Amino acid sequence: MAENKPRRIFWFEGVTRGEIERSLNDTRPSALRRQGPRRALVATTAVVIAALALAIFIPQVKVKTYTELPLLAMCLVLYLNLRKSVRHLSDAPNELLDERQIALRDAGYTVAYRLLASLSLLYVGLIALITPDGALAIHVHSSSWWNILMSYLMLCGTLPSMVLAWRMQSEQME
Amino acid sequence: MSRTEEAPVYNRIAQARADLGLSRQDLAAAVGVHYQTIGYLERGEYSPSLSLALRIAQVLEQDVQTLFSIHPFPEN
Numbered sequence: 001m002a003e004n005k006p007r008r009i010f011w012f013e014g015v016t017r018g019e020i021e022r023s024l025n026d027t028r029p030s031a032l033r034r035q036g037p038r039r040a041l042v043a044t045t046a047v048v049i050a051a052l053a054l055a056i057f058i059p060q061v062k063v064k065t066y067t068e069l070p071l072l073a074m075c076l077v078l079y080l081n082l083r084k085s086v087r088h089l090s091d092a093p094n095e096l097l098d099e100r101q102i103a104l105r106d107a108g109y110t111v112a113y114r115l116l117a118s119l120s121l122l123y124v125g126l127i128a129l130i131t132p133d134g135a136l137a138i139h140v141h142s143s144s145w146w147n148i149l150m151s152y153l154m155l156c157g158t159l160p161s162m163v164l165a166w167r168m169q170s171e172q173m174e
Numbered sequence: 175m176s177r178t179e180e181a182p183v184y185n186r187i188a189q190a191r192a193d194l195g196l197s198r199q200d201l202a203a204a205v206g207v208h209y210q211t212i213g214y215l216e217r218g219e220y221s222p223s224l225s226l227a228l229r230i231a232q233v234l235e236q237d238v239q240t241l242f243s244i245h246p247f248p249e250n
Binding site (some may be wrong): 024097098099100101169171172 | 207
């Protein structure tokens with residue numbers, strides 16, 4: 001019986017086997033392996049994601065555009081570094097991880113889900129605040145939905161890595 | 175008692191591995207885990223599943239109860 005060829009690309013998880021294996025076996029020293037810098041990265045990402053959503057309150061369209069594009073670029077850079085800081089554990093499929101890594105990832109997802117559920121309420125509140133017919137209607141530019149959507153999508157994408165990066169201890173040299 | 179409150183599992187993996195002249199990478203490859211996981215196990219920062227404990231015991235040519243205990247091992 002022919003053996004199944006190992007998958008090289010994991011479409012649903014958005015990673016490749018090579019990327020994960022390189023990341024897991026990377027022995028080069030890096031600041032991202034220590035808890036302090038990792039937590040600083042998490043805090044910065046949280047601030048940037050929040051700023052992306054709150055940019056809707058900038059009244060001048062030009063200023064708003066010049067603010068949100070760098071924020072979005074920062075979000076993407078931070079997202080990629082967060083993934084790297086946790087050795088892509090939050091995105092890796094089971095078949096590329098061992099039991100400790102799977103347990104670590106799954107525990108992180110439980111916390112991330114609870115946080116996401118709570119933070120979603122804040123986004124709902126923000127939307128209610130700017131809905132034209134709402135009692136608290138605050139006038140914002142019509143493109144503000146884009147900001148909220150991008151901020152929320154970035155939050156959904158980064159939260160599992162943020163939680164893992166926050167919880168993981170500094171790595172010891174093996 | 176929750177999983178996080180479980181009593182620690184003590185082990186003699188480092189000693190048994192050294193006796194056989196195996197590196198952490200060698201043992202990791204033999205039991206199918208990442209080399210860092212062996213480090214976590216040896217430092218007592220992670221308690222293995224029964225399946226992993228059995229595989230480690232087999233590779234290190236020891237009985238599971240010789241290698242793992244819920245009581246601290248006496249210092250040699």
